[in-house]
Amino acid sequence: TRIARIRAVCESVQFSDMNAGDQRLHTCLRACESIEQVISDVGLGDRLKTAQATERAAIDGDDEGTTDECVQHVAAASVLETQAAELERADNVPAALERYAACKKELSSAIAAAPASNGDALKLEAHQTQIDDRISYLRSL
DSSP: OHHHHHHHHHHHOOOOGGGTTOSHHHHHHHHHHHHHHHHHHTTOHHHHHHHHHHHHHHHHTTTTTHHHHHHHHHHHHHHHHHHHHHHHHTTOHHHHHHHHHHHHHHHHHHHHHSOTTSSHHHHHHHHHHHHHHHHHHHHHO
């Protein structure tokens, strides 16, 4: 989650001696604590702890970069899918098909890079099937 990433970054920051008294870091950490308490109160404390561990591992270099690589491919796929939908609405089906095909390729790369420890690959595969269905539909027009 974003709050887990913010906390991990704040905890890894080292101010210079000149800026050691800067209160912005402490203020940010207090804000994180408030949000984390709400997350725990609604029953998602375990998920938050997992996300925090993942973010710390990414900052410490312990996750071998697979999470970031997967996220980059998912982000690229999302952009391509949005572009495809816009082209589709503009009745430019050939260009939409190209973007959907590129989206499918990015999703394949994301699936390959997805960490084995969570269910992201299955969710990405399900979405890739939806993209395949959309491509088939557009080709049938």
